[in-house]
Amino acid sequence: NAGVTQTPKFQVLKTGQSMTLQCAQDMNHNSMYWYRQDPGMGLRLIYYSASEGTTDKGEVPNGYNVSRLNKREFSLRLESAAPSQTSVYFCASSEYPSDLKNSPLHFGNGTRLTVT
Amino acid sequence: AQSVTQPDIHITVSEGASLELRCNYSYGATPYLFWYVQSPGQGLQLLLKYFSGDTLVQGIKGFEAEFKRSQSSFNLRKPSVHWSDAAEYFCAVAPYSSASKIIFGSGTRLSIRP
Numbered sequence: 001n002a003g004v005t006q007t008p009k010f011q012v013l014k015t016g017q018s019m020t021l022q023c024a025q026d027m028n029h030n031s032m033y034w035y036r037q038d039p040g041m042g043l044r045l046i047y048y049s050a051s052e053g054t055t056d057k058g059e060v061p062n063g064y065n066v067s068r069l070n071k072r073e074f075s076l077r078l079e080s081a082a083p084s085q086t087s088v089y090f091c092a093s094s095e096y097p098s099d100l101k102n103s104p105l106h107f108g109n110g111t112r113l114t115v116t
Numbered sequence: 117a118q119s120v121t122q123p124d125i126h127i128t129v130s131e132g133a134s135l136e137l138r139c140n141y142s143y144g145a146t147p148y149l150f151w152y153v154q155s156p157g158q159g160l161q162l163l164l165k166y167f168s169g170d171t172l173v174q175g176i177k178g179f180e181a182e183f184k185r186s187q188s189s190f191n192l193r194k195p196s197v198h199w200s201d202a203a204e205y206f207c208a209v210a211p212y213s214s215a216s217k218i219i220f221g222s223g224t225r226l227s228i229r230p
Contacts, residue, residue, distance in 0.1 A: 004159070031215060033215065033216070040125070040222050040223075041222055042206060042208075042219075042220035042221050042222045042223055043160070043206070043220040044220075045216060045218075048215075048216050050216070056216070058216065090159055090160070092159070092160075092215075094215050097214060097215055097216065098213055098214045098215075099213055100148055100150075100165070100167075100210060100213045100214070100215055100218075101148075101165070101167050101213055103215075104162045104165070105160070105162070105215055105218070106159075107159030107160045107161070108159050109157065109158050109159050110157075110158075110159055
């Protein structure tokens with residue numbers, strides 16, 4: 001059972017380049033999330049999709065776009081990468097967006113992105 | 117605004133010793149509280165959660181946490197650590213049961229001394 005799968009695992013970009021981080025879940029979850037993790041700052045929510053067809057901004061959305069391609073897949077796009085976007089990116093999913101008690105977050109293993 | 121503080125950036129304990137990781141939160145009412153563990157190269161895994169009721173909650177891997185309203189704390193404990201417990205631990209709070217509202221602490225890295 002794969003759970004939440006993120007690709008790629010590592011990526012190096014030059015400033016101004018674009019790329020898309022891919023995330024897929026096989027648990028038939030309704031909600032999906034993108035976080036970034038920076039040293040000493042924990043995880044911060046970039047964007048989320050409470051259900052197929054909807055997306056909403058999180059705490060730090062600037063410089064990113066997302067697409068909920070279908071129920072399984074939720075991609076994160078950097079249109080013009082900046083060094084400040086160097087981070088580890090995590091995708092997560094949950095069955096229901098408003099039932100943390102019974103519907104915990106499941107995380108992927110992360111994508112380590114470096115922008116030079 | 118709610119916030120969560122993990123005052124210890126890095127802790128080292130000997131294998132077999134007891135462990136306590138501190139977490140303090142700031143919120144007017146009782147929030148929902150969580151502890152997650154992140155092993156190297158892995159995503160976060162839920163260790164335990166507190167929503168209401170008994171203030172001592174049991175989690176996976178032998179961990180427990182105690183909610184103390186008077187101290188606004190939710191400290192994580194384990195009576196005897198194993199080398200495999202070396203990881204980063206995150207405390208998190210949510211004002212209500214919405215995943216998009218979870219706030220994560222900055223994490224505590226745990227090292228185990230053989």
